[in-house]
Amino acid sequence: MSIVVPLFNEAAHLETTFARLAASVEELGLQTEWILVDDGSTDSTWEVLQQIAVRAPGVQGIRLSRNFGKEAALAAGLERADGDAVAVLDGDLQHPPELLATLVAHWRAGAEVVEAVKRDRGDEGPFKRWTARLFYAAFTRLTGQPLEGASDFKLMDRRVRNAWMQLGERNLFFRGMHAWLGFRRVQVPFDVASRVAGASTWSGWALCRLGIRALTAFSSAPLQLISIFGLGFLVFALGLGLQTLARKFSGHAVDGFTTVILLQLIVGGALMAGLGIIGTYIARIYDEVKQRPRYLVAETTQRLL
Structure with a gap:
């Protein structure tokens, strides 16, 4: 033994x-x-x-x-x-x-x-x-x-x-x-x-x-989560877009600076997190291909x- x-x-x-x-x-x-x-x-x-x-x-x-x-x-x-x-x-x-x-x-x-x-x-x-x-x-x-x-x-x-x-x-x-x-x-x-x-x-x-x-x-599930988050944001954006068009055509449109800023922060944060996950996997690939x-x-x- x-x-x-x-x-x-x-x-x-x-x-x-x-x-x-x-x-x-x-x-x-x-x-x-x-x-x-x-x-x-x-x-x-x-x-x-x-x-x-x-x-x-x-x-x-x-x-x-x-x-x-x-x-x-x-x-x-x-x-x-x-x-x-x-x-x-x-x-x-x-x-x-x-x-x-x-x-x-x-x-x-x-x-x-x-x-x-x-x-x-x-x-x-x-x-x-x-x-x-x-x-x-x-x-x-x-x-x-x-x-x-x-x-x-x-x-x-x-x-x-x-x-x-x-x-x-x-x-x-x-x-x-x-x-x-x-x-x-x-x-x-x-x-x-x-x-x-x-x-x-x-x-x-x-x-x-x-x-x-x-x-x-x-x-590879973390990579797949990026796609899931992206699909979720797409659905959310479509819903918000339809609401905005409805309010526009009904004459009740209002300035939505707060909504715009929040959306930018959320999307920007999601993009940075997604890039971080992708970067982690690229780093793993980089370590492997060096064959040290x-x-x-x-x-x-x-x-x-």
Whole structure:
């Protein structure tokens, strides 16, 4: 079995994290390879990871040339996983490693994907909970892929990992891509634990950008909304035009500066919003056609085959 763990600035507790992970996996009685991906950390995460790799068999450390983001770090690990099953979990222990035994049991029973689903979001504040629900509701409605409570904590059969490898887009959203694959799935609920140390590095702006990238990567519905709004304004304009002509011919026409100004503001705002949506999709196309790699590896703890 392969275990992929993305890391960013986790030197302070990496030894504790790995010890707990290793203890949980040891009980499973499986031959395990560890793929720990340092996503351009600015602390001593890489040095600690190298020390772990020296003394712990089966550990492969990968250091990316800079911070490419968690999605790219996951891709780097998955592309190097050779196990019959591949587990993915965070390095901050908010994904309880003790749950791996349950995931493996379902996999052995025939499930091709075993995904841990958040039953409780832990220490998240009310605003972050609300925005998460809003995003997942919008994603489900626009794409048809339910992601409520989804997390990156998953175990997948090698067939699923090979299928994921065929997805070549550069704008990555692991949860959505994984849901799109299908296969026989089992969900296991879990409560998000408190972080071992530190605080999340995800800012509100970064989460907003991830949400926009996810929605535009998996659905063209926002583009279709522009046509719907345009049709609505056309119907409204026809109605207003007929009313104006009727008032003109009946001799009751009045100056309507307020109406004109409001219409200009509404139409102008709608046009700008529409151009913004189109621009977002063009930016996604621009990123894809450049064909830049998803990430760059600076060094590893062992030679890659």
